[in-house]
Amino acid sequence: MSRILVVGLGYIGLPTAAMFAASGHTVYGFDVSQRVIETLKRREIHIEEPGLLGLVREGLDAGRFIPTDKAVEADVIIICVPSPHDEKTKRADLEYVEKATRSVVPILRRGNLVVLESTVPAGTTDKVMLPILEESGLKAGTDFLTAHCPETVLPGHMIHEMAHNHRIIGGSTPEATEAARKLYGSFVNATMITTDATTAEFVKLIENAYRDVNIAFANEVALLSHELGIDSREAIRIANHHPRVKIHQPGPGVGGHCIPVDPWFLVQDTKAGKLVRTARAVNDGMPEHVATLAKSLINGVTKPKFALLGLAYKGNVDDIRESPTFHLIDALKRQVPGCEIVVHDPHVAKAPIPLASADDALTGADCVILVTDHRAFADLESKHAATLVRSKFLVDTRGILNAGKWRDAGFRVAMV
Ligand code: SAJ
Numbered sequence: 001m002s003r004i005l006v007v008g009l010g011y012i013g014l015p016t017a018a019m020f021a022a023s024g025h026t027v028y029g030f031d032v033s034q035r036v037i038e039t040l041k042r043r044e045i046h047i048e049e050p051g052l053l054g055l056v057r058e059g060l061d062a063g064r065f066i067p068t069d070k071a072v073e074a075d076v077i078i079i080c081v082p083s084p085h086d087e088k089t090k091r092a093d094l095e096y097v098e099k100a101t102r103s104v105v106p107i108l109r110r111g112n113l114v115v116l117e118s119t120v121p122a123g124t125t126d127k128v129m130l131p132i133l134e135e136s137g138l139k140a141g142t143d144f145l146t147a148h149c150p151e152t153v154l155p156g157h158m159i160h161e162m163a164h165n166h167r168i169i170g171g172s173t174p175e176a177t178e179a180a181r182k183l184y185g186s187f188v189n190a191t192m193i194t195t196d197a198t199t200a201e202f203v204k205l206i207e208n209a210y211r212d213v214n215i216a217f218a219n220e221v222a223l224l225s226h227e228l229g230i231d232s233r234e235a236i237r238i239a240n241h242h243p244r245v246k247i248h249q250p251g252p253g254v255g256g257h258c259i260p261v262d263p264w265f266l267v268q269d270t271k272a273g274k275l276v277r278t279a280r281a282v283n284d285g286m287p288e289h290v291a292t293l294a295k296s297l298i299n300g301v302t303k304p305k306f307a308l309l310g311l312a313y314k315g316n317v318d319d320i321r322e323s324p325t326f327h328l329i330d331a332l333k334r335q336v337p338g339c340e341i342v343v344h345d346p347h348v349a350k351a352p353i354p355l356a357s358a359d360d361a362l363t364g365a366d367c368v369i370l371v372t373d374h375r376a377f378a379d380l381e382s383k384h385a386a387t388l389v390r391s392k393f394l395v396d397t398r399g400i401l402n403a404g405k406w407r408d409a410g411f412r413v414a415m416v
Helices: 013-022 034-041 052-061 095-107 124-136 158-164 174-184 197-228 232-239 262-267 274-284 286-297 324-335 358-362 382-388 403-408
Strands: 003-007 026-030 065-068 076-079 113-116 145-148 167-171 192-196 305-309 340-344 367-370 393-396 412-415
Touching: 003 013, 003 095, 013 026, 013 052, 013 065, 013 158, 034 065, 052 065, 052 158, 076 095, 095 113, 095 124, 113 124, 113 174, 124 145, 124 197, 145 174, 145 197, 167 174, 167 197, 174 192, 192 197, 197 232, 197 262, 197 274, 197 286, 262 274, 274 286, 286 324, 286 367, 286 393, 286 412, 305 324, 305 358, 324 340, 340 358, 358 382, 382 403, 403 412
Parallel strands: 003 026, 003 076, 026 065, 076 113, 113 145, 167 192, 305 340, 305 367, 367 393, 393 412
Antiparallel strands: 145 167
């Protein structure tokens, strides 16, 4: 069993730390946020993820998970900090990765394995992390080992997926690959695929770019269907009967911390990448399309109120990072000056914008826009909603509402 230091206790770091603790290692969870450390010490967690709280509490109670506000010596160091993109240049912002790496330089010692889990442009482990670690005076490959082991878990299913998804293990040297493979073998109950660090980084990016391109195709189908007066979801459902066709679902745009960001990392320094860039543009254009759709529905209503259902970037999670709802709000404000916008999300407790209850959002609304595919929204009572709204217009961007019922309740329904 090893002593493991996990740097960064966010959406990936905390479940990773909890999984290693559950498999018998002693895990120090280091975060620069005092709030995060205090919350954990109170036996609470700062993110919503099914099964995570129980796992964290087990680790705390067994003394195998120890939250700390400073880096401590360990056998293994795992860096799980955010790697956002610069809004303007779309390039990876490696500030947190560099800072986290610097924070472990003083405690780095001979025999350490340092794993970078953050999603980064191909080459970052070897060309950015490794040279910073060598500022310790220790030599990579001989004194310490480095690897990139990206995660592929879906928020909402993390605990299961961490154990059951295949895992890519990319060492900077074959020895590092082997050390990392052994380490992750303590909880990964699936195939571990070994490669070098740079290929591992590239693979993570092409996986998410693949999904972005596929979603962009679904969104393009929706845009074409709209022009041609066809129901895109019915068309996709029929097309998907073909054994080699599996079209994704159109929606209000693509959110989350990965899919709208990672494709940019892939093409940030390349000449090739036209399809990847175009897919980004198609998906980024969806909030504008939804706003146009809503505007055309409410045509003529003065000072309209929009009730937006959903701030989370996808269904049944509390994660609002890069949520299309934020872009939709901007698009509505631009296209319908003077409108009122009220947002309701039963999963989100903390947000940079005010949130309302379902009834408050619906009361006096002129257009309801379903943005997030939360299960709770599928059960919304159309008849009750009809008693609250002022004008009965509805845009379902996810195709999860029973359009027939809403039409029966008097709503004019548009779908993406
Ligand atoms: N979406 C659609 N239509 C679809 C599927 C998704 O509009 O048919 C939207 C979602 O609503 C959401 C966005 O796309 O706004 C992204 O959601 P997602 O479920 O595709 O992905 P994430 O960001 O939650 O997780 C992805 C996953 N990657 C892939 O599926 C290739 C996950 O496995 C990765 O671990 C994660 O990115 C990550 O951390 O990189």
